[in-house]
Amino acid sequence: MPEKNITGTTVEVGEDGFFLHPEQWKEEMAPELAREQGIDPVTDRHWQVIRFMRKQYLEKGEGPSVRVLGKTSGVPIKELYQLFPKGPAKTAAKLAGIPKPRGCI
Amino acid sequence: MRSKAFDVPHRIVILGAGTGGTLVANRLRRLYQRKEASITVVDQDDRHVYQPGLLFVPFGLTHPEDIVRPRHRQLGGGIDFRQVPIERLDLDGSIVHLADGTSLGYDVLVIATGSRLQPEETDGLTGAGWMERVFTFYSPEGAAALGAALARFERGRLVVNIVDLPIKCPVAPLEFCFLADWYFHERGIRDQVQISFVTPLDGAFTKPVASKALATMLAEKDIELVTEFNTGKVDGANGKLISYDDREVTFDLAVVVPLHGGASYLTSAVGLVDELGFVLTDEHTLQSEARPNVFAIGDAAGVPISKAGSVTHFEGEALVENVRRFLDGKPLDASYDGHANCFIETGFSNALLIDFSYDVEPLQGHYPSSLGLPLLKESHLNHLGKLMFQWFYWHILLPGRQVPGISSAMPRAGKKDLPAPAVEGATKQQVATVDRG
Structure with a gap:
């Protein structure tokens, strides 16, 4: 599996750049991960979503969809798209260091 | 107890x-x-x-x-x-x-x-144009009203949109596109009609092998595929779907699968x-x-x-x-493996069949064994299977009768490029048998 160096730490990532092991993530990595996605600076509202993503992942083993984020993160969907223009569920998952959302069907 | x-x-x-x-x-x-x-x-x-x-x-x-x-x-x-x-x-x-x-x-x-x-959960969906130029076929009333609108439709852009998952029968919107292509061909006006499939997914379907096969079929039938489109608003008066990231898709007739x-x-x-x-x-x-x-x-x-x-x-x-x-006060040991299959109607009296589970995505091959129906491939046999299914539904499936040769566990024989089951996955395949005597 590919590896990646973030703020001096080597982490394992999947093909799409998502973390494979959420425990390798540290808070100080988020700003660098955000810049890769064109997000700078990371605001409190970003953090609210990032922390929510990690909590959901640790509780349920899967990151939430955009619709669930809009219902439960405290940030409405419209604002989620302003915070993460390339797609809130995927981008926030990357910043939060959790694996790619499966997108069940 | x-x-x-x-x-x-x-x-x-x-x-x-x-x-x-x-x-x-x-x-x-x-x-x-x-x-x-x-x-x-x-x-x-x-x-x-x-x-x-x-x-x-x-x-x-x-x-x-x-x-x-x-x-x-x-x-x-x-x-x-x-x-x-x-x-x-x-x-x-x-x-x-x-x-x-x-x-x-x-x-x-x-x-x-x-x-x-839950159509009311999407901004504008049940507003202007609802049941006039914006429809769903997920209810008998909606499907019938859409039928009348399609019969009147002579030219323009037909948009088929999934607002977000999960939805019932995720392949049905694709089937709708395929049948619309056939329907307008039959009426001799296919060249007057553009068909677009607008989805929040990053491809035609979530599972990679089937997604690729279905995207190819859309392209062959000249159906536009618009991906990663999260519908935020439906503007029926002006004929526009507007995504949360402010992209727009215009339509003359929209078929929307609402939130569930x-x-x-x-x-x-x-x-x-x-x-x-x-x-x-x-x-x-x-x-x-x-x-x-x-x-x-x-x-x-x-x-x-x-x-x-x-x-x-x-x-x-x-x-x-x-x-x-x-x-009986015993531990539960029967296990569902996520097995599912469906016929995908592709128009012109053909259909695909896909068969999958929690662990195995839809693959090519045959179902339920190497001599069975072709998987992930258009065939007339699958179309006949789809038509026959309604009889099967009322007379076999609802009464809960057993069908010889069709098991609840996903069959592995007949599938191409099937990865070896993980150790955990192997134990999941076990399904308890029930004596229905």
Whole structure:
């Protein structure tokens, strides 16, 4: 599996750049991960979503969809798209260091 | 729990008389004599819709009255049917409260109330143009009204949009595109009509192999594929879908699959359902996470697989066995493996067949074995299979009869490039057999 160096730490990532092991993530990595996605600076509202993503992942083993984020993160969907223009569920998952959302069907 | 030693019958209550509720009721009725268990099924109406048939209504290939039958007639003898809306659940007291003021106590509750369309949750969807130039075919009324609009449609852009997942039968919107392509060809106006498939996914489908095959078919049929489009607003007056990131897709006629959620009475019980109203359910045993005497089946269950009749059908076997084990005070050991299959109508009297599970994505090959129907490949045989399925549904699937050669566990023989099962996956394949003598 590919590896990646973030703020001096080597982490394992999947093909799409998502973390494979959420425990390798540290808070100080988020700003660098955000810049890769064109997000700078990371605001409190970003953090609210990032922390929510990690909590959901640790509780349920899967990151939430955009619709669930809009219902439960405290940030409405419209604002989620302003915070993460390339797609809130995927981008926030990357910043939060959790694996790619499966997108069940 | 009551014990049979005292000759008091188990009280089994099933909420919902659709695919799951009906087949579970019928299977349980054969499993238990009347003195061993009472079975009560509750539904708010007496119209059982053969939902796969809805796809064909807009094209005049079937009619709403041909796909609806009375719910109570699908239930075998000795099953009590109550036609009344459900008010709320009391999980602590094991009581279902009904809208007519009565209540039902239960030893085991099976939740089978499916999913509910929520068009009102999307800004503008039920506003200007709704049922005039913006339709859904996910209800008999919507499908019939769309049929009239399609018959009037002479030229312009037809847009088929999924607002967000999960939805019932995730391939149905693609099938709608394929049939629309065929339909306009038949009418000789295909060159006057643009067809676009607009999806929140990053491809035609989620699972990679099938996604690629279906994207190729869309391209071959000259159907535009618009991906990662999260519909935020529908502007029926001006004929526009607007995404949350401000992209626009214009239309002359829109076919929108609205958001889905669980039945509304479920939210009355704390900790029973997820954010979208689907029952938090163990994906293998189908027991709810909230209470050991509550099970869920079909669309109502929040498990990571398609909301589809075939899923419900294959879940039935494990669920019935686990209900029996629970009532016997034994550990649950029947396990659903996520097996699902579906015919995908592709127009011009052809169809694809896909077959998959929690662990195995849809692959090429044949079903149920190497001599069976072709998988992930257009064929006339699959189309005939799809047409025959309605008979199978009313006469075999709902009564809960066994079909020789069709098992609930996903067959591995006949599949191409099938990865070896993981050790954990191998144990999941085991499915308990139920003696239906």
